[in-house]
Amino acid sequence: MKTVLTFGTFDVLHVGHLRVLERAAALGERLVVGVSSDELNMQKKGRSPVFSQAERLQLVAALSCVDVVFLEESLDLKRDYLLRYGADILAMGDDWKGRFDEFSDICNVVYFERTPAVSTTAIIEKIRL
Structure with missing residues (x-):
């Protein structure tokens, strides 16, 4: 069984997230998703996520293309x-x-093109207006 793994914050879940997850799932038989903890998100982005890690884990796990979170x-x-x-x-x-690319010694590394004009930051800014 070919396993695909991806990582993300998945805050304010949007169609760009869904497209990446669906494309990742199509590469194998099992999709495993690492969701960034609240603390890790603070380190990476300098802000707390809109949704808690528990909520983000639940949202991602509910997607039919995701097998393990x-x-x-x-x-x-x-x-x-x-x-x-x-x-x-x-x-x-x-x-x-x-x-x-440093992980290419243990697995294939694939990068997907992002969905144009869709980002969590842009959505948050739009909501603030």
């Missing part, structure tokens, strides 16, 4: 997560292009 607590543990879940493929958005 776990809490990503550290960027430094990516290799450990890939090995723990037996990832054959790491799939990420192309905003991360080249950043995860």
Whole structure:
């Protein structure tokens, strides 16, 4: 069984997230998703997520294309997560292009083109107006 793994915050879940997850799922038979913890999101983005980690885990787990969801607590543990879940493929958005090539020794690394004009930041800004 080919396992695909991806990571993300998945805050304010939108069609761009769904498209990446569906495309990732199509690469294998099992899709595993690491959802960034609230603390990790603060470290990465300098802000708290709109939805809590528990809510984001529940939202992502409810998607039919997702088989397994776990809490990503550290960027430094990516290799450990890939090995723990037996990832054959790491799939990420192309905003991360080249950043995860170091894992090509243990799995294939694929970068997907982002959905144009769709981002969590843009959605949050639109809501604020």
